[in-house]
Amino acid sequence: MAITMVIGNGTTLAASWFAPGYTIAAVIANEFAEATGKVYQAALIELGLVLFLVTIIINALARLLVLATTRKGSAKAA
Numbered sequence: 001m002a003i004t005m006v007i008g009n010g011t012t013l014a015a016s017w018f019a020p021g022y023t024i025a026a027v028i029a030n031e032f033a034e035a036t037g038k039v040y041q042a043a044l045i046e047l048g049l050v051l052f053l054v055t056i057i058i059n060a061l062a063r064l065l066v067l068a069t070t071r072k073g074s075a076k077a078a
Contacts, residue, residue, distance in 0.1 A: 024051045
């Protein structure tokens with residue numbers, strides 16, 4: 001929730017990088033209690049799945065990067 005407050009918790013899209021924004025996690029946290037319809041809840045759950053997939057992809061890329069750099073480093077040391 002601290003990131004939500006730092007980013008500005010703004011729900012509009014802006015052209016500036018420094019304008020207030022809204023993260024996927026903030027959308028889920030702020031709106032899940034107010035989700036009354038099944039479609040609204042399903043959309044928020046789908047946002048959670050998107051966030052999960054983004055996390056998995058970034059972690060996989062980071063592991064590949066670490067693996068590639070450790071292979072290069074060990075080849076030079078030998």
